[in-house]
Amino acid sequence: MAIIGGYLAYLFRYQLAFPNEPVPGYGLVGPDQYNSFVTMHGTIMVFWVAMPILLSGFGNFLLPLMIGAGDMAFPRLNMTSYWVFFLSTVVLLLSFFVPGGSFSGGWTIYPPLSASPGYTGVIWGGHLWILAVALEFTSMLMGGINFLTTTVAMRAKGMGLFRLPIFVWMINIASILFMFSVGPLIAGAFMLLADRLFDVGFYLPASGGDPLLFQHLFWFFGHPEVYVLLLPALGIIAEIFPVFSRKPLFGYRTIIYSTLVAGLLSFIVWAHHQFISGIDPRLAAPFSVTTILISVPFAITLFAFIATLWRGSIRLTTSMLFALGMLAEFLVGGVTGIFNGSTAADIYIHDTLFVVAHFHYTLFPVTFIATFAGIYYWYPKMFGRFMNETWGKVHFWITIIGFNAVFLPMFAFGLAGHQRRIFDPTLFDYLQPYQYLHVIATVGLIVMLAGQIPFIINFFASLSRGKVVDRNPWLANTLEWLAPSPPGHGNFDQEPVVQRGPYEYSHPLLKERDWISQGEL
Amino acid sequence: MKHRLGIWFFLGSEIAVFGGLIACYLLYRFRHPEWGLQAVHTLTGIGAINTVVLLTSSLTMILAHWFVEEDNFKSAANYLGMTILLGIVFLLFKSYEYHHEINQGLVPTKSLFWGFYYLMTGLHALHVIGGLVANGIIWTGLRKGFSTHRIESVGIYWHFVDVVWIFLFPLLYIASSGGAQ
Ligand code: HEM
Ligand SMILES: [Cu+2]
Numbered sequence A: 001m002a003i004i005g006g007y008l009a010y011l012f013r014y015q016l017a018f019p020n021e022p023v024p025g026y027g028l029v030g031p032d033q034y035n036s037f038v039t040m041h042g043t044i045m046v047f048w049v050a051m052p053i054l055l056s057g058f059g060n061f062l063l064p065l066m067i068g069a070g071d072m073a074f075p076r077l078n079m080t081s082y083w084v085f086f087l088s089t090v091v092l093l094l095s096f097f098v099p100g101g102s103f104s105g106g107w108t109i110y111p112p113l114s115a116s117p118g119y120t121g122v123i124w125g126g127h128l129w130i131l132a133v134a135l136e137f138t139s140m141l142m143g144g145i146n147f148l149t150t151t152v153a154m155r156a157k158g159m160g161l162f163r164l165p166i167f168v169w170m171i172n173i174a175s176i177l178f179m180f181s182v183g184p185l186i187a188g189a190f191m192l193l194a195d196r197l198f199d200v201g202f203y204l205p206a207s208g209g210d211p212l213l214f215q216h217l218f219w220f221f222g223h224p225e226v227y228v229l230l231l232p233a234l235g236i237i238a239e240i241f242p243v244f245s246r247k248p249l250f251g252y253r254t255i256i257y258s259t260l261v262a263g264l265l266s267f268i269v270w271a272h273h274q275f276i277s278g279i280d281p282r283l284a285a286p287f288s289v290t291t292i293l294i295s296v297p298f299a300i301t302l303f304a305f306i307a308t309l310w311r312g313s314i315r316l317t318t319s320m321l322f323a324l325g326m327l328a329e330f331l332v333g334g335v336t337g338i339f340n341g342s343t344a345a346d347i348y349i350h351d352t353l354f355v356v357a358h359f360h361y362t363l364f365p366v367t368f369i370a371t372f373a374g375i376y377y378w379y380p381k382m383f384g385r386f387m388n389e390t391w392g393k394v395h396f397w398i399t400i401i402g403f404n405a406v407f408l409p410m411f412a413f414g415l416a417g418h419q420r421r422i423f424d425p426t427l428f429d430y431l432q433p434y435q436y437l438h439v440i441a442t443v444g445l446i447v448m449l450a451g452q453i454p455f456i457i458n459f460f461a462s463l464s465r466g467k468v469v470d471r472n473p474w475l476a477n478t479l480e481w482l483a484p485s486p487p488g489h490g491n492f493d494q495e496p497v498v499q500r501g502p503y504e505y506s507h508p509l510l511k512e513r514d515w516i517s518q519g520e521l
Numbered sequence B: 001m002k003h004r005l006g007i008w009f010f011l012g013s014e015i016a017v018f019g020g021l022i023a024c025y026l027l028y029r030f031r032h033p034e035w036g037l038q039a040v041h042t043l044t045g046i047g048a049i050n051t052v053v054l055l056t057s058s059l060t061m062i063l064a065h066w067f068v069e070e071d072n073f074k075s076a077a078n079y080l081g082m083t084i085l086l087g088i089v090f091l092l093f094k095s096y097e098y099h100h101e102i103n104q105g106l107v108p109t110k111s112l113f114w115g116f117y118y119l120m121t122g123l124h125a126l127h128v129i130g131g132l133v134a135n136g137i138i139w140t141g142l143r144k145g146f147s148t149h150r151i152e153s154v155g156i157y158w159h160f161v162d163v164v165w166i167f168l169f170p171l172l173y174i175a176s177s178g179g180a181q
Helices: A004-019 A032-068 A077-093 A125-151 A166-196 A211-245 A252-268 A279-309 A316-341 A342-347 A353-383 A389-415 A427-452 A452-465 B001-033 B037-040 B044-071 B073-103 B112-145 B153-172
Strands: none
Touching: A004 A032, A004 A427, A004 B112, A032 A077, A032 A125, A032 A166, A032 A211, A077 A125, A125 A166, A125 B001, A166 A211, A166 A252, A166 B001, A166 B112, A211 A252, A211 A316, A211 A353, A211 B001, A252 A279, A252 B153, A279 A316, A279 A342, A316 A342, A316 A353, A316 A389, A353 A389, A353 B073, A389 A452, A427 A452, B001 B112, B001 B153, B037 B112, B037 B153, B044 B073, B044 B153, B073 B112, B073 B153, B112 B153
16 A cells, blocks of 8 residues: 555656656546545555554554563454455545546545535545545554553563553554544544435535534544554654663653653644634634644653663664654654644645645654664564665665655745645746756655665565574563564463563663563563 | 453444534534424434333343353343343334434435434444344353353443433434524
């Protein structure tokens, strides 16, 4: 799915740089297709790439290992969740091929555009979109229930709540956020479907309905959803930093508490997406304030990460490079978020490419850079071999350079007033002088996509050629490294007993080594 | 322990769904006092009977659970069977209501009130059906004479479905006078 999402990005990115020229490898992209590609790109990246990789992928593999459990609490539920997800993917992909094409009202599916097929001409694509997302949510809910139950009920002996690795905390907080934010949107989606199928008009003013209601329901979910993606990514890099700087994680408890606070706050900031939707200024103020407040707990977490690195003996392995890259790029995204959060600034930059640049600076590091960090780090555990480090570094630098080339220009565009979801920017005189930036961004994208080839080759070649490793090649202290690599059925040879916290490196009492394994007394 | 936790987490998400729907309904209801006049056309009497039916089914559910704990699977199966029957009675009454209303032209598109009415009661009815299926699975287990402690989980779920109805009933049926003036 990541490839499809990226391919769609390539299609419309190319169109932006060279409007109305056939895209190599596809052909002409028309305005309708542009809309539908943008919509499907956003949908796929958020729901079919970021969420399944970060939560389900890493979560299912790591969570039982990290808490010393043999398996998830409900293995059958896990399988069901996987198949429901598979079905949702099929339904979504099907929507590309139905008459009328795939859905094209934007990934936020705002009514009235989405409430009546009459507006976009897309009938089946829209129904299928809703069905696919509903299935995907169901699958994720099953996964979340499984994560939470596993963590509560199946921890190894000695694994207190405050000895859980940060990644485990993050997965669980993310699951809770998802669980409580998605309900209202599901309710809202039922109403939307009723509008589409039976013309009820919940969201259509002519029938007494209100399109704004949907925006509230959507963003009540949508904002916490961003943290559902972010938290596992932060969890991944929180595992990597202490190992490769040989220091305890700074402020372990503080990170947990501030994440909990951020999680709570995330439920009361949603309307910052609606500053220009005609909301009462007296309402806008509190949403603006809570939004800016929410950056405090995240700032605390990021500073804790930086403090972890501070004066550590840093080893720049590929996974460490990616973790550092994630931190750096995410900082840019976070800081620019404050602009969007302030009502006054947002009224100007809303729905411009500035916003697009902002959320890609948060979502791209979360989705891809953190994932790469995790893959290079846990690959030895999954397959019992190392990945090639040199090629890993090549991959890192191309990805980072390419990524910045794509999105840095978009800040400039946004400030110049370039609206998002525009098919042909050359139609606007005031944007003409900036057209070369679109070309740069598109070239950047092509470079970046090409840069994934070494990664893919490296990944598969290392399966048979990588250097064979033992259980704990990075000398890390979390439980998963006690299991064989790759872990067999039931994960551990014998039930692990936890003696100490997960990040105890460089203990002053230790002379010749800088860590003790969980198994030692 | 595991199953109890699982079902509670599941209910948490379910509560959010119905909570969201009820919140939307309330927001619209305050804006549209004339809905009171439309709600007069719901069959409050049958709704009330149905409320009693569901409440009774919760009671038989508890009894069934109690007998499982006592290792008396036969009585447990009987009570669970009663729960299932009552659930079916509920659905029959509900379909009679739908039938009656649709005959009078009170269809979902008639007005937003009726849109909400069908959406909320329909979603609830789907949950009843789901609960019946789950209960049926447990029931066959009990009939074959093996202990299914999972009856506790389906029981909790069944009570939840009951509680949702207790919210829906006043919201959709009784709250009819407020806007009548
Ligand atoms: C592979 C690199 C990516 C590129 C080159 C890219 C490019 C773009 C561009 C240019 C737009 C704006 C199109 C327009 O408004 O006309 C866009 C929209 C969007 N992208 Fe990406 N993107 C990438 C990765 C991602 C990732 C990783 C995510 C999320 C996890 C994401 C989520 C979105 C969303 C939600 C939208 C908004 C869609 C809409 O307007 O409905 N993208 N992307
Ligand atoms: Cu937000």
